[in-house]
Amino acid sequence: MSEPLCPVRSTIDQIERICQSNALVNPKSRRITEEILELLNDVAWGRAGSDHLSSIKALGEELAQHDNKPECTRVAQLVEDAVTVHLETFESHVRTHNCATGECVKLAPAPCQMACPAGIDVPTYVTLIGMGHDAEAISVIRKDNPFPWVCGLVCTRPCEMMCVRGRMDEPVSIKFLKAFAAERAMSERSYQNPPKAPDKGRKVAIVGAGPAGMSAAYYLALKGYGVEVFEDLPMAGGMIMVGIPRYRLPREVIDREVGMLEELGVVFHFNTRFGRDVTLNSLKDAGFEAFFIAIGAHGSFRLNIPGESDYPRVSDAISLLKKVALGDRNIPGRRVVVVGGGNVAIDAARTCLRLGCESVTIAYRRTRNEMPADIEEIEQAEEEGIEITFLTIPVAVEGKDGQVTGLRCLRAKLVVKEGTDRLYPKPVEGSEFVLPADAVIAAIGQQVQTECLQTVEGLHWSRRQTIGVDLACMQTDLPGVFAAGDAVTGPATVIEAIGGGKRAAEAIDRHLSGLPQPKMPPVPVRRARTPWIEMTAAEKAGRRRPEMPLLNIDRRRLMFQQVELGYSEDDVRREAGRCLRCDICRRCGLCVEICRDRMKIGALHFGYMNFDQPGPTDLKITEKKCILCGACAANCPNEAIRIEDRNGERILSLCGTILNRRPLITCADCGAVIGTEAYIQHMNRKILAAEQTIDTVYRCAECHRKHQAQLSVDLARL
């Protein structure tokens, strides 16, 4: 690939090459160079603040003073040039977030990677899985997410929603591929931690062993910090352990991935509650220099209806799920009503069923259309025999002799509230009825439990009762105190918690290294440019996303056994091949335009390229129309569409998908390659006068000239 024109990109590339050459043997020189690179990358991605350039300059000077090896001198010189010769360009990157050459987006992450809150390089790992390199795929994922197995089973998969293949037919089944690779690598013992940086002799305290806390712990431990996690519960995992039920996420999966953190030296203090057993001051006294708060959102909203506090069998979904996860398998009641319509309500209802409850009903205020739970979850719950009663508003818990007897409800109708376009459930007068029940479980939302942080003065709380942070770096208003996960976002998702934890780890490292914080959230990092998997257009277009096999319905009603059984290896490898490699083809549409507008051929039908109005895609039509002129490939800015001569054929491919291949025609006289028949005929039609016939003997330009000359001589002789 040619050298970049942008000085920012070029400086990064050159310093990266020096780093990769392993020429920087001195650990301090290496660290300084990596810090320079990190800051330069902020500049390239428009995330830099006003003090970035001065910090880069200072680091360059420090490196020059510390180490006079040629590589270090070279890095220092590059930095010096950056902040003197190219100052204007660097400043424009910082101020306008704009790279005039466009080079700084050359390695733009694919939409799936951009969509991932943890920024995982999806196309790279999916391709590696397609090639059967599961352990390698896992190490790519773990550069951005230490829990590939957990996420392979429960992620809400924003990546799949942005998957470009979804504009053609169905998105690539990214989540399940990840689960397969993690399980395979773990079982083959090739799931390993990357090497750790040398011990820095500095300690960071983490509060909460959920996905946010543990992700921060992982990345900080890798950077060489001494990390200790303080957790209220007797085990690690947070909501993934005590919220998400075992039939969706087996405990062994969490334990194995947590075990990888312990192997890195992360220390867990269980049954240790912040605000009770430890405080910010006690941790400071114990030598911790930075703090990360990731306590989740474990409080539940109350129904606020009469009778709610009068009976022991009225509880909330979070408490029920937590009790079950901690080993209490008593049924909450024989006939249970769960109030709510979200994923937590569904999890609570399906858990009750597996505990042995005779009937489980979900009462929801609106209709199926408004139900916020995932459609697959709702379907699976109904298949298992859970009833959902819609347009049902609970008004009182009824009981007798200290026992719940039912939930009094009103029917609702949906009305549009004045001034909004939102549908609200309005109680229908006189529609009261009682849902018979001996237990009622509220699942109407969670909130952060703020009491444990009351002693932490100066923490900013949002009006949603979440911890206020600068989202670019997860720093709170208190210096050295960072926060992320549900405690910041409110109840959200595992992958957001992981992304927040990783971002906080980077910010804590900067804080402790005295580096400035970025002004914008990080842009995901491309981890590699993996070769593509070659296949025909028919194969690419024809592959269908496989169905997930499920546990049989009887077991699903009786046991906490995993419901989704996983894909077969064959399905996994084939499915990975459906990826369109949007990390390489950036869908600029130049190839389509050139083929259609300049060449007037129109052989490329890639309707998926348009995000707002995707049109039809037909990968197979290219073979019928394309003349293999190569204009598309010559103009592709990222070498995604290629034309090459191989084994007597000219082949056009897009990220490995062979769109067209035709035998090459060689010169009848000298044997030189002239092109394909379709191409020559197309050119002849363009060049030759209409009345001239097209010669069926093909010659290269040189032989053609000689042939014509000979013809003229022969004619002159006649």
Place this chain on the structure above:
Amino acid sequence: MTFRKGQRVELFRESRDESWEAYMREYIGCHGVVTDPDTSINDPDALVEVSLEGKGTHRFPQDCLRPLE
């Protein structure tokens, strides 16, 4: 407006909500897909997770989003 998973939306204006951050101004006019609506209670005040084309996934207050279809 109740947002649904998978719905295409536009970030059409700055929000007055406290969760709005200065850097989000760069995203005004961007189109995206709702990846995690409020999954528990259909709360008009809840922050909605949206993946913006080319700009990553963020949580936004609902008053700055409008559906595209």
